[in-house]
Amino acid sequence: MTASVLIKAEPLRAFAADIFRKxxxxxxxxEITAEVLVWADLRGHPSHGVIRIPLYCGWVESGLINVxxxxxxxxxxxxxxxxxxxxxxxxxxxxxxxxxxxxxxxxHAAAWVLVQNHSHAGAIGYYAQRVAAQGFxxxxxxxxxxxxxxxGTRGAAVSTNPIAIAMPGGPLLDMSTAASSRxxxxxxxxxGRPLPPGIALDRDGRPTTDPHAAVTLTPMAGPxxxxxxxxxxxxxxxxLGRPLIAPALDHxxxxxxxxxxxxxxxxxxxxxxxxxxxxxNLAALTRAIKAQPRADGFDEIRMPGERGDREYERRSRDGIxxxxxxxxxxxxxxxxxxxxxxxxxNR
Amino acid sequence: MTASVLIKAEPLRAFAADIFRKxxxxxxxxEITAEVLVWADLRGHPSHGVIRIPLYCGWVESGLINVxxxxxxxxxxxxxxxxxxxxxxxxxxxxxxxxxxxxxxxxHAAAWVLVQNHSHAGAIGYYAQRVAAQGFxxxxxxxxxxxxxxxGTRGAAVSTNPIAIAMPGGPLLDMSTAASSRxxxxxxxxxGRPLPPGIALDRDGRPTTDPHAAVTLTPMAGPxxxxxxxxxxxxxxxxLGRPLIAPALDHxxxxxxxxxxxxxxxxxxxxxxxxxxxxxNLAALTRAIKAQPRADGFDEIRMPGERGDREYERRSRDGIxxxxxxxxxxxxxxxxxxxxxxxxxNR
Numbered sequence: 001m002t003a004s005v006l007i008k009a010e011p012l013r014a015f016a017a018d019i020f021r022k023x024x025x026x027x028x029x030x031e032i033t034a035e036v037l038v039w040a041d042l043r044g045h046p047s048h049g050v051i052r053i054p055l056y057c058g059w060v061e062s063g064l065i066n067v068x069x070x071x072x073x074x075x076x077x078x079x080x081x082x083x084x085x086x087x088x089x090x091x092x093x094x095x096x097x098x099x100x101x102x103x104x105x106x107x108h109a110a111a112w113v114l115v116q117n118h119s120h121a122g123a124i125g126y127y128a129q130r131v132a133a134q135g136f137x138x139x140x141x142x143x144x145x146x147x148x149x150x151x152g153t154r155g156a157a158v159s160t161n162p163i164a165i166a167m168p169g170g171p172l173l174d175m176s177t178a179a180s181s182r183x184x185x186x187x188x189x190x191x192g193r194p195l196p197p198g199i200a201l202d203r204d205g206r207p208t209t210d211p212h213a214a215v216t217l218t219p220m221a222g223p224x225x226x227x228x229x230x231x232x233x234x235x236x237x238x239x240l241g242r243p244l245i246a247p248a249l250d251h252x253x254x255x256x257x258x259x260x261x262x263x264x265x266x267x268x269x270x271x272x273x274x275x276x277x278x279x280x281n282l283a284a285l286t287r288a289i290k291a292q293p294r295a296d297g298f299d300e301i302r303m304p305g306e307r308g309d310r311e312y313e314r315r316s317r318d319g320i321x322x323x324x325x326x327x328x329x330x331x332x333x334x335x336x337x338x339x340x341x342x343x344x345x346n347r
Numbered sequence: 348m349t350a351s352v353l354i355k356a357e358p359l360r361a362f363a364a365d366i367f368r369k370x371x372x373x374x375x376x377x378e379i380t381a382e383v384l385v386w387a388d389l390r391g392h393p394s395h396g397v398i399r400i401p402l403y404c405g406w407v408e409s410g411l412i413n414v415x416x417x418x419x420x421x422x423x424x425x426x427x428x429x430x431x432x433x434x435x436x437x438x439x440x441x442x443x444x445x446x447x448x449x450x451x452x453x454x455h456a457a458a459w460v461l462v463q464n465h466s467h468a469g470a471i472g473y474y475a476q477r478v479a480a481q482g483f484x485x486x487x488x489x490x491x492x493x494x495x496x497x498x499g500t501r502g503a504a505v506s507t508n509p510i511a512i513a514m515p516g517g518p519l520l521d522m523s524t525a526a527s528s529r530x531x532x533x534x535x536x537x538x539g540r541p542l543p544p545g546i547a548l549d550r551d552g553r554p555t556t557d558p559h560a561a562v563t564l565t566p567m568a569g570p571x572x573x574x575x576x577x578x579x580x581x582x583x584x585x586x587l588g589r590p591l592i593a594p595a596l597d598h599x600x601x602x603x604x605x606x607x608x609x610x611x612x613x614x615x616x617x618x619x620x621x622x623x624x625x626x627x628n629l630a631a632l633t634r635a636i637k638a639q640p641r642a643d644g645f646d647e648i649r650m651p652g653e654r655g656d657r658e659y660e661r662r663s664r665d666g667i668x669x670x671x672x673x674x675x676x677x678x679x680x681x682x683x684x685x686x687x688x689x690x691x692x693n694r
Contacts, residue, residue, distance in 0.1 A: 077618040078456035079426035109425035112457035112614045137582055150636055152645035157636055165578040167585065173574045205642055221567035227520045227651040230636070231512040235484055238514065238628045239614070241621025246628070249635040265612070267459045267586070271424040274588025281585045281593070288596040289497055289504055289577070295552055298499035304574040 005327045006319040011342035013038040015334065016050055020089075022337035023060045024067040029092040036091040036122040041320045044311035047184050048123040051326045054333045056089060056120070064258050065089050065119050071096040079108035082240070085118030087259070091126075093118030094262060098127040101264040102134050109271035113264040116240045120144075121260055125164040125174030125305070132166035135275065136266040140164045143236040143261050145248045148178050149216050150230065151223040154205035156216045156255075158245060161232035165304075168269060169279055171286070172305030177229035178217040185214055190325045236261040319345040352674045353666040358689030360385040362681065363397055367436075369684035370407045371414040376439040383438040383469040388667045391658035394531050395470040398673045401680050403436060403467070411605050412436050412466050418443040426455035429587070432465030434606070438473075440465030441609060445474040448613040449481045456618035460611040463587045467491075468607055472511040472521030472652070479513035482622065483613040487511045490583040490608050492595050495525050496563050497577065498570040501552035503563045503602075505592060508579040512651075515616060516626055518633070519652030524576035525564040532561055537672050583608040666692040 007015075013034045020030035033056065041049030059065040069088035073081050073096075081100045085093030097115035104111035121127075124140045131138035141163045150157035160178035176182075180199035188195050188211035200214035201207060208214055219225030230245075237244045240261050248254040269275045290301050322330070331341045354362075363381035368374065380403065388396030406412040416435035420428050420443075428447045432440030444462035451458035468474075471487045478485035488510045497504035507525035523529075527546035535542050535558035547561035548554060555561050566572030577592075584591045587608050595601040616622045637648050669677070678688045 075618075075620060077615075078454065079458075080456035080614060080618045082619055107425065108455055108457075109427035110455075110457060110459035111426075112612075114619055137586055139582070149642070150639065150648060152642055152648040153636075153639040154642045155640060157639045157648075163575075165575075165582065167578075167581045171574075171577070171581065173578045175571045175574065179568065205640075220571050221526065223651075224522045224567050227518075227522065228510075228512075230518070230632075230651060231514075231520045233632070234514045234518070234629070235486070235512065235614075238625065238632065239484055239616055239619055239621060241619070241624050241628065243628045243632060246631040246635040249639065250631075265459075267427060267582075268424075269586055271422075271427045272429055272461055272586055272588070273422060274586065277588050278585065281588065281590045282581070284593040284597075285577075285580070285585065285590060288593040289500075292497065292500040292504045292596065293502060293552075295496070295499055295501045301497060301499040301504075304570075304577060 004321040004323050006321050006345040006347055007342055008319045008345060009038055009042055009316055012041070012050060012320055015339065015342045016053055018339045019053055019057065019334050019337055022339055023057045025060065025089060026067070029089055032095050033089050033091040033122070036126050038320070039126050040123040041322070042312045042315045043123070043308035044315070045123055045308070046323070047181055047187050050322060050330055051186060051190065052120065052122070053330045057333050059119055059258055060089070071115070071118065073100050079104055079111050081111065081113040083113060083115035085115055088118050090119045090121040090260065094121050094124070094127050097262060097264045098130050101131055101266040102136070105136050105266035105268050109268045111264070111266045114236060114240050115262045115264070116242045117259055117261070119258045119260065121262055123174060124162050124262070125166070125172050127264060128164035128166035128174065129172055131264065131266045132168050132172070135168050135270060136268055137168075138166045139265040141232045141236060141263045143233045143244055145244055145255060145257050147182055147217060148229065149201060149218050149226070151219060151226040155201070157249065158219070158226060158229045158233065160217055161229040163228070163232065167282060169282055170305055170309070171282070171303045172308070174305070177220055177225040177232070179220045179225070180217065182217055185211060185217070187323075190323050236263045351668040351670045353668050353692040353694055354689055355666045355692060356385055356389055356663055359388070359397060359667055362686065362689045363400055365686045366400060366404065366681050366684055369686055370404045372407065372436060373414070376436055379442050380436050380438045380469070383473050385667070386473050387470040388669075389659045389662045390470070390655035391662070392470055392655065393670070394528055394534050397669065397677060398533060398537065399467065399469070400677050404680050406466055406605055407436070418462070418465065420447050426451055426458050428458065428460040430460060430462035432462055435465050437466045437468040437607065441468050441471070441474050444609060444611045445477050448478055448611040449483065452483050452613035452615050457614045458612065461583060461587050462609045462611070463589045464606055464608070466605045466607065468609055470521060471509050471609070472513070472519050474611060475511035475513035475521065476519055478611065478613045479515045479519070482515050482617060483615055485513045486612040488579045488583060488610045490580045490591055492591055492602060492604050494529055494564060495576065496548060496565050496573070498566060498573040502548070504596060505566070505573060505576045505580065507564055508576040510575070510579065514629060516629055517652055517656070518629070518650045519655070521652070524567055524572040524579070526567045526572070527564065529564060532558055532564070537670050583610045
């Protein structure tokens with residue numbers, strides 16, 4: 001039995017877009033969602049890749065995702081934009097926010113775009129990189145419902161709220177505030193592999209390495225990760241007047257809410273006057289960091305996003321490995337929608 | 348022998364300001380520096396408190412701090428401001444940046460203020476709270492010379508670059524990207540207490556708990572803290588065309604450089620339309636988090652900054668405990684400048 005199938009990126013993207021179209025999404029929303037998922041797979045982050053297709057389709061079918069949504073700016077004041085996601089599929093709302101940020105930052109040299117009410121954003125590094133590609137320093141954050149312990153709590157109290165930071169030409173940091181990502185739990189459940197110790201608690205608040213018993217993630221660095229996650233909720237949901245955490249803690253029925261709120265910040269590096277030396281300074285930083293004496297057990301020192309860049313290149317060439325169980329779940333959805341699966345790469 | 352002396356906040360602030368004035372700083376710069384240091388002591392963060400007086404005075408005397416500096420905006424474009432610190436003492440430059448951020452954010456609803464070339468900023472939570480007090484969501488970051496391992500390096504490759512986030516009325520997160528702060532090393536050296544395990548490496552890159560052998564701090568959560576620190580260097584120093592890390596790694600003589608670059612971001616919460624419900628939503632979040640079932644060993648669950656708020660209140664009333672050894676070092680500097688030490692509180 002094959003542990004995984006290998007699919008080329010372009011057919012996989014077209015396949016995913018077809019599924020989303022058949023599920024009811026508008027063309028552009030189906031395309032960008034497929035693009036964002038396959039981007040994560042290409043970079044070697046399967047937890048945010050096509051493994052999410054069945055979940056997203058389920059949300060469309062249950063009405064949690066509004067296929068009529070047209071995310072757009074509903075308020076603009078100076079460098080600040082508020083985008084209403086209208087319960088859209090995450091990538092459709094996030095792209096609207098990222099692009100609004102690019103437009104605003106061109107005009108005001110910086111932008112601060114809040115976007116409310118969208119489903120799972122996917123890998124938010126995608127939007128940070130998209131903004132950075134236009135010559136801006138970019139910071140993206142996203143807030144979700146409780147799924148991680150806060151420092152000192154027994155169960156889930158905050159989320160794994162991620163933060164991504166990108167510079168034009170790289171590097172790209174994309175990290176959750178958890179000791180590990182919730183998506184990794186999903187991958188572990190799919191592959192059956194045990195979790196690393198210290199990243200999850202069971203139903204009773206005790207540490208566990210069994211992916212099937214894991215219920216609550218732990219914050220990175222204890223109070224720091226918990227605090228950063230809580231402040232991301234404040235900078236997004238609370239600033240928008242759309243809190244996610246407090247209502248979900250007060251009303252357990254809201255714990256399965258899929259809504260997110262996000263923030264996209266951009267700063268035009270050319271406004272500061274150092275854009276002519278930016279690429280050189282980033283290259284010098286990369287070279288200096290990578291040249292440092294290595295600790296025992298390290299073959300190399302990597303910049304944020306470097307492994308993802310390398311994987312992106314390799315997988316763009318060779319194809320994307322999808323675990324057999326994941327592929328089976330995706331093709332089951334596709335079959336239901338009458339979408340034919342792409343060919344596997346012969347190995 | 349008394350382990351510490353107890354000094355009231357106001358006399359301590361006046362004492363510190365007098366020392367800085369006698370050291371050569373202008374009145375306003377002496378005052379704000381004393382204010383920022385005593386604020387940290389009041390909040391129970393002695394590592395960023397008056398313990399730094401001898402260090403700062405040494406930098407003034409050696410010329411690393413320019414007492415003639417008048418930090419000011421040298422470039423304004425839309426919501427972006429560049430402040431040149433002119434090698435000023437940190438708090439003088441940071442206050443200029445925070446206040447420029449407040450002015451810009453009033454006009455453009457958001458602001459992104461970069462400030463270059465200042466000495467140690469002190470506790471950057473001070474500036475985040477100052478900006479937040481004007482009704483803005485605030486994010487402050489600061490970049491320093493290498494003093495922390497990057498993920499996989501044997502020695503110092505990045506800094507403990509801190510980030511602070513504040514909302515109007517609280518909470519206030521102020522954290523370094525290290526597993527622990529460099530200031531805590533200083534306190535441990537002063538008190539002679541061993542370090543917690545896992546926060547520092549010795550000269551050979553091996554873990555140590557001996558504060559006198561500790562040379563390099565470790566990043567929080569391994570690659571996450573290291574990556575976040577590196578991106579703060581990018582968002583500040585590299586964006587400004589004033590890199591700190593790469594030159595210091597290439598030229599060991601620059602490793603003692605005291606210059607920092609910082610970023611102050613502000614967003615006018617009223618621009619988003621939710622400021623009328625902001626206080627209520629923050630209170631609901633605080634209540635919900637603190638009401639969660641506690642893990643074994645926790646007496647209470649605290650919001651970011653809550654312990655500091657409580658300590659601030661208590662120490663404002665009762666006085667600030669200063670370790671005897673620290674007090675001896677400060678009064679030695681004061682004596683040299685002919686400044687009389689304030690009375691101790693009788694205990």
